[in-house]
Amino acid sequence: MAVIEVTGLRKAYGRRQVLEDVSFRVERGEVFGLLGPNGAGKTTAVECCEGLRRPDAGSVRVLGLDPVRDAHRLRPRIGVQLQQARLQGALRVGEALELYAGLYPNPRDWRELLDEWGLADQHRTPFDKLSGGQQQRLFIALALVGNPEVAFLDELTTALDPQGRRDTWELVRRIRDAGVTVVLVSHFMDEVEALCDRAAVLDGGRIVATGTPAELVARSGTGGTLSFHPTAPLDPARLAALPGVTGVEERDGRIEVSGVGAFADEVTGLLAREGIVVTGLRIREHSLDDAYLALTRHDS
Amino acid sequence: MNRHTTRAVRRLAVAEGRLFLRDPLTAFFSLAFPVVLLLVLGSVPSLRKASPDMHGLSTIQLYAPILAVFTLMMLGLNGLPSLLGAYRERGVLRRMSASPVRPGLLFGALLPLYLGIAVVSVLLVVVGGTVLGVGLPGSPLGFVVSFLLAAAALLSLGLLLAAVVPSAKAGNAVGALAFFPMMFFSGIWLPREFSPALVNRIGDFTPSGAAVQALQDSWAGHFPNSVGLLTLAAYALLAGAAAARLFRWE
Numbered sequence: 001m002a003v004i005e006v007t008g009l010r011k012a013y014g015r016r017q018v019l020e021d022v023s024f025r026v027e028r029g030e031v032f033g034l035l036g037p038n039g040a041g042k043t044t045a046v047e048c049c050e051g052l053r054r055p056d057a058g059s060v061r062v063l064g065l066d067p068v069r070d071a072h073r074l075r076p077r078i079g080v081q082l083q084q085a086r087l088q089g090a091l092r093v094g095e096a097l098e099l100y101a102g103l104y105p106n107p108r109d110w111r112e113l114l115d116e117w118g119l120a121d122q123h124r125t126p127f128d129k130l131s132g133g134q135q136q137r138l139f140i141a142l143a144l145v146g147n148p149e150v151a152f153l154d155e156l157t158t159a160l161d162p163q164g165r166r167d168t169w170e171l172v173r174r175i176r177d178a179g180v181t182v183v184l185v186s187h188f189m190d191e192v193e194a195l196c197d198r199a200a201v202l203d204g205g206r207i208v209a210t211g212t213p214a215e216l217v218a219r220s221g222t223g224g225t226l227s228f229h230p231t232a233p234l235d236p237a238r239l240a241a242l243p244g245v246t247g248v249e250e251r252d253g254r255i256e257v258s259g260v261g262a263f264a265d266e267v268t269g270l271l272a273r274e275g276i277v278v279t280g281l282r283i284r285e286h287s288l289d290d291a292y293l294a295l296t297r298h299d300s
Numbered sequence: 301m302n303r304h305t306t307r308a309v310r311r312l313a314v315a316e317g318r319l320f321l322r323d324p325l326t327a328f329f330s331l332a333f334p335v336v337l338l339l340v341l342g343s344v345p346s347l348r349k350a351s352p353d354m355h356g357l358s359t360i361q362l363y364a365p366i367l368a369v370f371t372l373m374m375l376g377l378n379g380l381p382s383l384l385g386a387y388r389e390r391g392v393l394r395r396m397s398a399s400p401v402r403p404g405l406l407f408g409a410l411l412p413l414y415l416g417i418a419v420v421s422v423l424l425v426v427v428g429g430t431v432l433g434v435g436l437p438g439s440p441l442g443f444v445v446s447f448l449l450a451a452a453a454l455l456s457l458g459l460l461l462a463a464v465v466p467s468a469k470a471g472n473a474v475g476a477l478a479f480f481p482m483m484f485f486s487g488i489w490l491p492r493e494f495s496p497a498l499v500n501r502i503g504d505f506t507p508s509g510a511a512v513q514a515l516q517d518s519w520a521g522h523f524p525n526s527v528g529l530l531t532l533a534a535y536a537l538l539a540g541a542a543a544a545r546l547f548r549w550e
Contacts, residue, residue: 050398072402080398085391088315090322095315102311103399105304139395146399 003028003150003181004049008058011044018044020205022058026150031172031182033192033199037296040202042185043083046152049183050080063149076105079148081139083155083185089128093119093138096127097145104146113141116171132159140168144175151175154185169194189289203296217291223260224285226267228278229253234271242266254280305405312401312409320417330374330417334367335424342432354493357520362491364429365515369486369508371421372451375414376458377479378472384462385471388550397549404544407459415451422447438521442514446524450511452536454482457507459543485509492516504528507535 004026011019019041026032034042047053048060051067051074060067065074087096097110114120117137122130130138136159143151156172157165172195176182186192192199193213200210209219223244236248236255244263249256257267264283271278321327338360341347347359354362387393396406430436437443461478465471483489485499486508492500503509510531514524 052394052398072400075398075400082391082395082398085395087390087395088319088387088392089390090319091315095318099311099315100399103308103401105400142395 001028002026002061003063004032004183005061006045006049006058007060009045009048009055009060010057011041011048011053011055018205019048019055022202022205022207024200024207024210026181026183028181029176029179030197031176031184031195033196034183034185034202035187035189035192035199035292036202037187040296041205042187042202043154045202046154046183046185050078050152051075076146077149079143079146079151079180081143081151081153081156083158085139086135087127087138090126092124092126093130093134094123096138097141100142101145106147107145108147110141110145113145117141118167133161133164136160137164137168140171144180148180150181150183152183152185156184156186157188157191165191189292193288201292201295208295213288216295217288219291219295223258223263224283225256225258226264226281226283227254227256228281230255230271231277231279232274234274234276238270239267242270308401309405309408312406313413316409317413317416320413326379330371330379331421332424333374334371334421335428338364338367338425338428338432342428348433354491357493358433359491360429360432361434361519362487362493362516364425364434365512365519366486366488366491367425368422368447368515369450369454369511370483370488371418371425372454372511373479373482373486373508375418376454376456377461377475377482379414379475380410380455380458381461381465381471381475382468383471384459385465386468388465388548389467391550393549403547403549407540407544410459411455414455415448418451418455419447435519437515437519439518439523442518442523445529446511446514446518446532449529449532449536450507450514453507453511453532453539454535456536456539456543460539460546463543463547482506482508486512505531507532 002025006025007023009019009022010017022041022045034045036042044053048055049062049067051071054068062074063077067074091099094114097113101107101110114123117140119134119137119141122134127135127138136156140153140156143153153172157168160168169191172182172184184192184196196213198210198212199216200207201216202208209216211219234255236250239245239255239257240248242263243266244261245257245259245266247258257263341363342360350356350358384393426436457478458475461474462471465474485503485506487495487503492503492509492512495503500509504513504527510528514528514532517524
């Protein structure tokens with residue numbers, strides 16, 4: 001059963017159309033990524049799922065409920081981490097967790113969350129005295145304190161240092177292992193690649209691709225690059241003519257060939273036939289990063 | 301209200317109560333300032349003397365009900381709009397709106413909390429007054445009824461302003477805009493005994509004027525007249541309903 005079902009969602013702010021005909025499904029227990037550049041409509045799409053915004057058209061169902069009309073029945077069952085929010089400045093970490101635990105019918109033990117999210121030492125620190133990373137972790141803990149069936153995490157690792165990001169990923173895996181469905185809004189490809197079972201790429205208010213991270217890479221038609229220093233002169237035009245090669249660049253005697261499919265075999269075959277020895281050979285397979293850029297590239 | 305709702309309201313009230321006490325300036329002005337002012341005025345012997353110009357009352361006796369209402373105006377008009385304006389500006393309310401909290405729940409926590417603070421402040425004024433010969437309210441029932449209705453009217457009015465202001469600054473501004481006329485009609489600058497009849501006639505239909513008159517009557521031992529009490533009740537109901545209707549999280 002789909003935990004979230006969005007069909008034909010449209011939303012405009014004034015005359016600016018933010019979402020145009022957005023549809024996606026999130027299955028129970030998966031980590032689903034909403035991926036896209038700034039202004040793509042990711043946050044608006046999740047806010048429609050959380051019931052914070054009313055869609056102009058289309059249907060949104062979360063746990064079988066309408067997020068706006070059935071808000072009072074849905075809210076106790078979801079956890080939300082918002083991109084832009086603060087707490088009362090003088091409210092202490094422990095008090096904030098205790099307060100939010102008290103707002104839900106079936107909360108988790110908030111002291112456990114304090115330890116889990118590394119906030120035990122800050123337990124008496126007022127919100128305004130926390131570092132950006134600590135505030136972020138507190139908001140994630142607040143999103144989980146109500147024991148939600150679905151957790152919405154919007155730009156979860158912004159403001160975290162690299163170690164903090166890795167730790168957070170591990171904790172998101174633990175949330176998932178506990179059976180919570182997670183919707184992750186992100187513009188970090190590595191995050192989506194590391195965490196998401198499936199993802200939708202949003203661009204200009206439309207979904208341009210949906211699938212597993214591997215499927216997204218495959219669908220974008222990006223392949224990889226091969227670069228080397230030839231020890232003898234080599235005409236770049238001959239490389240460019242090879243099947244599968246999409247581009248050749250020469251910089252400081254180093255040649256970089258990009259292409260799709262079996263282009264690398266073609267390149268090494270040519271080098272072998274010509275008897276050209278190369279040094280410093282490097283092969284890079286395209287990642288979700290490249291796929292994302294390819295999917296969201298605007299033809300101007 | 302079911303068990304969860306009661307717990308949620310209680311937690312919210314406790315958290316806001318702690319935050320209130322952590323802001324020493326607001327806490328002082330709402331809790332202690334009225335009694336301090338009363339004691340300062342009361343230390344001047346001539347202000348403790350009854351005068352035939354004031355129906356046999358002393359200046360301090362005129363000021364006791366005004367200071368009781370002052371607390372309510374501080375909390376309602378100065379406190380609530382800037383508090384909720386700041387919360388709206390910071391996104392505190394937005395975060396809350398993503399939880400099971402509904403506006404009614406938030407009001408249900410803030411109103412009893414602020415009423416409780418006002419009760420403490422008024423008790424201080426009443427106790428301080430006995431030291432200065434003001435005497436206890438002659439009609440305790442009238443006093444309690446008047447005070448509760450006055451609190452309902454002024455706090456609801458504060459919530460109405462707080463329902464829509466986008467920021468702490470805007471909250472302060474509209475609060476001050478409402479605060480000063482209310483101060484005027486409460487008689488804090490010129491007690492109602494000395495005001496022109498027309499001003500008092502208008503004041504009778506303002507929340508602060510009606511509140512001071514009702515408390516003064518109770519202090520003097522009469523049950524306050526029903527027009528004043530109904531005026532307060534009407535403000536409470538209309539402003540409260542409008543606040544709940546207009547309330548915005550963002």
